[in-house]
Amino acid sequence: MTLTEIVFLVFAVIAVGSALLSMTSGQLVHAALWLVVTLGAVAGCFVLMTAEFVAWVQVLVYVGSVVVLVIFALMLTRQPSGARSAEVTGNRWVAAVLGAAAAIGLGATMVAGFGGEQIEGRRIGTAGSIGDALFNDWVLPFEILSGVLLAALIGAIVISRSGSDR
Template sequence: MTALDTAFAASGVLAVVGGLLAVTTRHVVHAALWLVVALLGVAGALLVLGAELVALVLVLVYVGAVVVLVLFALMLTRAPVGPDLAHTVGPWRRLGSGLLGLASAGLLATVLVPLADGTVQRADVGSQQVAGQLFGTWVWPFELLSLLLLAALVGALAVARRPDAGAPSRRRGAS
């Protein structure tokens, strides 16, 4: 086992553990922070594989924009920071979601296992080709994504600045 294999395995374990902790924690802020850990693990795996541009875009777009937007929206909407016990689900839903997760992992494994044993020929794509596609063909979807994130940020500000509907209004002179 080479050093690259060890680094890839370590970043893969980091991504899987971060992802599992992101979906199993009851703290919303902790879930967002564990998502950062999982995404950084995926970026580390991409770096080991030699896809530096894709790893950089993943860190910039997802960690730098989406997760920061989620944390910003949580702070602005005054969402509860502690454990969310009001939205717990029963054991049948947990079992069903676990089975669905295992089925998704099995489907992913059936696609990725042939890549590991070498029976599938890999395409030789360099970073310049990926950059050409990303900033040529796919530049407009990225721009639309940035507009969507901006609209979500403006929406979070509007929700945060709206007075509570259930709170009684206070007028001058009324007691």
């Protein structure tokens, strides 16, 4: 077992453990902070899979802004009843069974389909090579995506404003 594999397994254990804590924690802000650990560990996995640019985008967008947005929303929607909102719904055991079934089913499919394959990492995803691919082969989806992002931002502003008028 190489050093890369050992580091990857460490990151994987951290990611799964903190994801479990995040989804079961009773404190909402703690749950959001555990999600930061998960997303950071996944970024580490990206680096180990030769996707260094994607890893930095993950750190910037997810850890930097998405989690901040979520913590803002948690604090704005804090209920007077306190910790009750952190509880899980009555169908948590159905949810647990479904989640475990999805994980085991997907995992079994992956093991059956890609059992002996190896990642060799011949093409490193540096900022240069990703930029080349993005602006040579993926220009049209990239431009459409900027339109989608603009529409989503305008929609978010409109939804937030129309509520405050009343």
